[in-house]
Amino acid sequence: MRHSNQLVGKAHAAVVPFIVPGVKTTKLDEIAEAFIRDHGAEPGFKGYGGFPYTLCISINDHVVHGMPSEYELKEGDVVSIDCGVLANGFYGDSAYTYCVGEIEPEVKKLLEVTKESLYKGIEQAVVGRRLGDISFAIQHYCERIHKYGVVRDLVGHGVGRSLHEGPEVPNFGKRGKGPKLQDGLVLAIEPMVNLGRKEVRRLSDGWTIVTIDGKPSAHFEHSVVVRKGKADILSTFEFIENAIKNNKELTKIA
Ligand code: MG
Ligand code: MG
DSSP, X not given: OHHHHHHHHHHHHHHGGGOSTTOXXXXXXXXXXXXXXXXXXXXXXXXXXXXXXXXEEEETTEEEOOOOOSOBOOTTOEEEEEEEEEETTEEEEEEEEEEESSOOHHHHHHXXXXXXXXHHHHHTOBBTBBHHHHHHHHHIIIIIITOOEEOSSOOEEEOSSSSSEEEEXXXXXXXXXXXXXXXXXXXXXXXXXXXXXXXXXXXTTSSOEEETTOOOEEEOBEEEEOBSSSOEEOSOSHHHXXXXXXXXXXXXXX
C-alpha cells in the first residue's frame, strides 16, 4: 500500500509542471494515466463506478469528482486533483489542491486551513482513539476556528484491496464516538472544505459535486495507517511540493 500511495504522489508531481494557464484539463489526465501505466500500475479511478478518467479535476466551486474536459485553466483557478492507483492488488488514494497564478488571499487561506485540518485529523489516527476523534478534529478546526463549511455529503473511507472500504471517515462528528481505531487500519482521510456554506449539489453530468453558493472549495487527502502513538502516512505531498517550487505559474501554500 505504501508503494501504491507513493506512486500516487509521484503521479501528482508528474502533472504539476503542466498546471499552467491555457492547459486543457484532459491533458493533465493523459499525463497522469501515462505516468501510472509506465510504472506498471493502473489508474484507480478509471472505470470505477463508470468514471471515465484517471484524475478527478475539480475547479473553483467544484468540490470533488470533477471530470477532465476541454476547459482551459486560467489565472486564479483553484484546482483540486484527486488521484488513485491500483498496484499489486492495492489502492493508493491522495488529493491536493493547487492555485493557478495570483489568488485571492481568502482563498489561499482556505487551502492552507484545509491542508492543516487534514493533519489535525491524522494526529488522531492512533490506536486508542475513536473514529469520531478524527472527524471532530477536522470539523472543529475548519468550522469552529475558521468558520468554513465542512462538506457532509462526502466522506473519507477505508482503503486497501478496494478503493472504498469501511469505515466511512466523516469530516464532522463527535469526539470519543464511533469505533475504536485498530492497529493497521488504513484510512483515506480527506477533508472537503468550502469557503462559504457547507451544502453541495451534483451537476447533471452525474459526477461533479459543486458548492450550493458557488464559492470555492478545497480538498486534501492522505492515506494513512493507524498505529500506536503516531499514524504512518502512506501517501506523500513531498514530490508535489518540490514540483510546485519549480512551477512559477503556481502560488505556493503553507
Ligand atoms: Mg481521493
Ligand atoms: Mg478517497
